[in-house]
Amino acid sequence: MNKNLIALSAVAMLAAACAAPPTAAPTAPPAAAPTAAPAATKAPEPTKAPEPTKAAAPAPTAAPAATGPETIRVFSSLPLQGSSKSSSDQINNAITLAIASNSKDGVICDGKFKVDFVKLDDSTAAAGKWDAATEQANATKAVADKDAMAYIGTLNSGAAKVSIPILNSVKMAMISPANTNVGLTKPFDAGEPDKYYPNGVRNYMRVVPSDDLQGAFNAQWSKGLGAKKVYVLDDTELYGKGVADVYEKVAKEIGLEVTGRTGIDGKAKDYKALATKIKGLNPDLIYYGGITDNNAGQLLKDIRGAGIKATFMGPDGIAGPAFRDAAGKDIAEGVLATAGVVPKKLLPPEGQKFEDDFAKKYNLTPADFEIYAKYGYAAAQVTMAALGKVCAKDRDAVRAAMIGTKDLPTVVGKLSFDKNGDTTDTTMTAFIFKNGELVETEAKLAK
């Protein structure tokens, strides 16, 4: 009896630690009155000639002029809880702003359609970060919704891996403002990227460059800083391990000594033993491939606590104010990070204006600004341009128009996608934490 109880308790305890009730609460923006005047949008010329019969509602009463515009739904799926919350919130705000300023109260195509933006949450409160089951539920929900034409997300590459194949089955476009894992679009691990596209067509694109570029950039920057011995860590997630793999490979190629490589358990309560081990190896630089949610703040605290003074560098997963909050302002000081974003001085004028407007509208200081906010805006710009072009409820046509985007002027510059769905802009920006703020810095690269 006793024994059974203990075994049962252990199972329940594990369940409590691992599982969590999905707490997704989709919140639709308040519907505006359907009396909107026809919006002046781009000329509605469908590039890939969709079947009008497939798109038009078969009901005999479907006279758009009389009943008001039909709804086109755009979903976003981002972690709204955990360290990524502020990033996701800012991306969602940027999408809302982009939809509003590329339509007339959400109405496009001369009053034919009204864009309804729905925010989905792919995280759980208990996990504090994205969760595969929740992401799967979100993608399934989008597929089942016949009004849904595009899916903006995800923030995490691991989550994208879950939703791309689901959306691919109905050829629905998915555009990510932040995924950087290589294998999502290009050959990387076994079977990638084809296993994500069972339908054979590409439905996924991203407005940020992938980690093969970022990892290499990180490694070359490390050498440029004068590092000779590096220690490589990752958070054992698809994104973190992927970027750390590239880093390790490139670091070895350009002659850096990799003194060790391991993964950390993002749920562990501390990393003191690991820090002691690293101290014994005496590296000049420690590279962490991963996200802040996987306890990066604690990791750095324990590394500094062990008396290690080596430079700490990471990819875009730690490039945000959440890392400063997690590690503490003093500990985060001098931490280096990179991201595949356009530095402020290279932004087009509309991009600079967007940053200023956005900061003013949502009462943000530069220290609170998330790097991916404007990429959320750009992703929404691509979506809106395609919706305005197709002007029909045809998922495949919207997908084709989005992936065929060429030289679209956005807040991050002219945007085009290559055949894999990757952005052709590969600019990288280097960041440093200074006085609790993430500021841009010059990176000296060495090959």
Place this chain on the structure above:
Amino acid sequence: MEKALSKPSDLSFFQRFRRIFTPIAIVYLVLLFGQQAGLEPGRIIREIIDNPVIIIQQVITGLANAAIITIIAMGYTMVYGIVENINFAHSSVFMHGTFVALLTMSIFAQGATVVPLWVALFAFIPAMLYCGLLNGLVERYVYRSLRKSARIVALIAGLGTDFMLQNIGLKIGDLGLIPNIDRTATGVKFLRILGLQSASPKSFPAVQEFFAGPGVPINLLELIDKNATLRITAADVMVIATALIAVFTLNWFVRNTRSGKAMRAVAQNPAAAAMMGIDVDRIINLTYIIGGALAGAAAVMFGVYNGTTSSQIGSTTGLNSFTAAVLGGVGNLQGAALGAIFIGLLSSISDQFISSRWTTAWVFLTLVLVMIFKPTGLLGSEGGEKA
């Protein structure tokens, strides 16, 4: 059946063969697949010969971690010893304690990143009071009415309470504002101490080291020998000392005080204890309150030692502590300490010599093996001494 197995003379040939063969098979499998998980004896022995001091260093780290785990595990095991119920809300009570400690220390810090030691010591009072009260309330309003119902009902109610407290913890992160009395300006300025969002990890102010500046971990051995490579910090000493004090005080309390004796009486036979005039409800409530207060003490130690908390911290730390309690024999106070030391040492040694990627797997593999061969835990015995 259990009894029969324990007498070797009753074993059939097959049973005897299985008894010998099973451990050998497990050792073989561990060595075979262990390589995948970083268990390479040759490399490990070489590393130990190269730098033997590192083992002592990792033992210190392991013991300091074990100290925190012990205190939480004692909360689980005490309650189990008395009412045979696993208090699933315990880990969340601990998590709430870390927030109380964080808020207390932040109020004193007033925006500074370093606080003197007395602030950390003071934080024990509100954290222990709060956690004791919270655990007492959980007992009174969740478990008490379910005491006579099936075991599983109380378990599920406990899990539900755990989730509820976890989500309240998430909301505590939203408070984020501590009145900051600005002496230069007039009026009260508000200070954001819990960061931008509720769920992200929160940072504790560091505790002033005795001999060095802030953020400089002092090596106590360096005070004696300038060239010491071994590193013992004030935080290590404080955490281990607090745990020892807590273990001995609790042991003394259970053995020598009136309430402690009443606890043991209730643990042995609640009906008989009630007939002797012991208020069983009060004693059970007291057990929960003491368990909660221990979680509060562990929360402060955790904050000082690790310096970070979040609303998820309860599930990991709680899982480790619960494992320690089960490993040592649930219901047995010494067992909890033994299990915690075992887990602490195994984790730090595995981080050093095997791979931190696999540490959690090794810890739970050990738990599974212990449960297979000694289901009552290392020191546990069915119907033996409790609490």
